[in-house]
Amino acid sequence: MKKIIVLFSALSLFSCKQEDVQLAKADVSVMTDIQDHSPVYMFFRENEKDTVVEVNKNNTIGTTNWIFNIDKRLPLHALIPDLAKLQDKKKNGMHKKEGTINVFSYADSLHQNLAFLPFDDVRFFYDKDFSKFYIKDHAELYMSYDNFTINFKKNGKVTVDGHAIDKNELVSYIKDFSEFMSDGKPIILHLNFDKHLTFNDYIQNKLMLWKITSDKIQFSSYEFIYDETKLPECGCEL
Structure with missing residues (x-):
């Protein structure tokens, strides 16, 4: 299983490029363990006109559960179109596996652990x-x-x-x-x-x-x- 590292001092999740995703945090854990997973990173970026999403999905495998590590600063208008496309890609992919799910990651600040919120059935x-x-x-x-x-x-x-x-x-x-x-x-x-x-x-x-x-x-x-x-x-x- 791939390891995910959370630094609670910065509430950041790091990719292999050492770029940070600032995670949302809450005081409850919906899920705390997910096996056989692939990461999707959605980074916060700003240009001269707007805030944009930079997506890194290079390590995703269609037969696994997907963990979406999304920067908490991203506005929904920038995030949702890309998020919906990735949902469709996972759902309709050639190598999809029955029973795998999509989850959001976030930091449980009360229990000091990484937690997950499933959204596989959300449209x-x-x-x-x-x-x-x-x-x-x-x-x-x-x-x-x-x-x-x-x-x-x-x-x-x-x-x-x-x-x-x-x-x-x-x-x-x-x-x-x-x-x-x-x-x-x-x-x-x-x-x-x-x-x-x-x-x-x-x-x-x-x-x-x-x-x-x-x-x-x-x-x-x-x-x-x-x-x-x-x-x-x-x-x-x-």
Whole structure:
């Protein structure tokens, strides 16, 4: 098994070229061990016009699990298109192996270890899509669930079904609904992220909600990375 080195003083992951990827960090470990893996490095780069992603996938093997080591500073608008292409490459590759997965790496600052968040079943919708509209257009698929449209905005604010909520109260809000107000239906959390947020924002928010997932509370496999200027006019709060 290939070794991965984490330096917690800098929270950096190093490639064979000794280039650093600044990892996101959290206080929870979803997974701590993954065997038979290949690394994908996604570096933070800046040019005169914008922030860009530099991808190093030279050591990937299609029959292994892929660990995506992504710099936490990368904005989603730069990251997601390349990330989605790599997902497709792994899924549709000639040498794909059943049962292998894709995971994000991050640093668990509480337990001082490298941890992983699987995202193999995630499909990213980019730019002009938003879960509220998707649910409406596919209402028959979601009638048997309690659906929460959760929107993480670029200003750090959060809305649930269009209603502003303190981010520190988001978890308790969903838990209270599940325990006291739910009509017995399973709950699906539909996640939306403004494309100007960073990967650090993305993984921190997702891990925050992951702590309350259960048989009754699940993430939707569809995640929406939206451009506010390209969303349909609805005359409503998102």
